[in-house]
Amino acid sequence: MEYLKFTFSMEFEKPVYFKYFPVFSFRSVLGKQLRALSCLFPGRNCSSCSINNTCSYAQVFESHINKNNPAVQGRNRASHPFVLSVENYSPFANRKIDLSVTVFGTRASEIMPLIYTALGNAGKEGLLKERTKFKVVKIRTDWQQIGIENFQKLNFSEFIRKVDLEDNSLFNYLDGKQLTLNIDFITPLRLKVNGKFLSNPDLNALGNAFIRRLNILERLYGNSEPAELQFIIENKQITEQNFDWKDYEYFSSRQRRKIRMGGVTGNTVIKGIFTAGELAVLKACELFHIGKNTSFGLGRIKISFEEARGQNGILYKPL
Numbered sequence: 201m202e203y204l205k206f207t208f209s210m211e212f213e214k215p216v217y218f219k220y221f222p223v224f225s226f227r228s229v230l231g232k233q234l235r236a237l238s239c240l241f242p243g244r245n246c247s248s249c250s251i252n253n254t255c256s257y258a259q260v261f262e263s264h265i266n267k268n269n270p271a272v273q274g275r276n277r278a279s280h281p282f283v284l285s286v287e288n289y290s291p292f293a294n295r296k297i298d299l300s301v302t303v304f305g306t307r308a309s310e311i312m313p314l315i316y317t318a319l320g321n322a323g324k325e326g327l328l329k330e331r332t333k334f335k336v337v338k339i340r341t342d343w344q345q346i347g348i349e350n351f352q353k354l355n356f357s358e359f360i361r362k363v364d365l366e367d368n369s370l371f372n373y374l375d376g377k378q379l380t381l382n383i384d385f386i387t388p389l390r391l392k393v394n395g396k397f398l399s400n401p402d403l404n405a406l407g408n409a410f411i412r413r414l415n416i417l418e419r420l421y422g423n424s425e426p427a428e429l430q431f432i433i434e435n436k437q438i439t440e441q442n443f444d445w446k447d448y449e450y451f452s453s454r455q456r457r458k459i460r461m462g463g464v465t466g467n468t469v470i471k472g473i474f475t476a477g478e479l480a481v482l483k484a485c486e487l488f489h490i491g492k493n494t495s496f497g498l499g500r501i502k503i504s505f506e507e508a509r510g511q512n513g514i515l516y517k518p519l
Contacts, residue, residue: 201363201422203304204312204356208319209338215293216332221448222286223497225327226299228453231261233318256314259307271419278420280495281305283488302487305421309356316351363484365414365427368476375476380469380506387500388446388463390492399445399464403438407431409490410481417488429481436472461493483519
């Protein structure tokens, strides 16, 4: 599955205070501005629009699909083809903030420049109730800085990366070894089983969430049949869990009311035998998040494994 990821560093004209999780605000203005850029028939409902399968806004923010689809049978909306995350923000005043945007699927190189334009237009209108203006001051990938003046001129196909879960060579050196893995749940993880959200997800629930997320995305946005993914729980055990339930409040302009999107944050430590394929699955879930409401920035995780024990305790190395 192909994807594009860029991080946009933004600067506000004056310090701002985020009452809600910042991703919610950026997601809202991106949707508004992308619709303004893309929609040819503003008065139509996206679900019945004759061009919703080619409209960038409809594809990204509405994601309508036929109920008879191979990924999520019976559902008429797909997982959105993007995730957002924020760095360097404070619960107090913010003058700068970093927004990372990951778009996946074969249309990623077409959608990303539109998202950048939408972000620029949002900055001119301003953010939050005070309409504080902002501008993008830096752009980077995970491996290089990009000049702002050159961004729209980029050949985005050169920045495409691919998650190939059939190629696990990156983790061959750890294949079959006894490992201690730490999973940090950076933003609330919303896992629902039998109609209830889990406040203490066990190994089976986590393993199923990893596999389900990647299988769905590969079927929706990949260009090949999903690999046979496995996460074997019999040779692993959770040795430590530190979970807290955290509610994020969100004002839904569509529902015109405040709603809560809560989930678990904290960390869990898993000890056992891991295959290279399982480690590749975990690494991919770092990129794509897991659970519900991932396009709101939820379900973000970070994986690390025990490298050594020293005088200061356990040292963890990023996977």
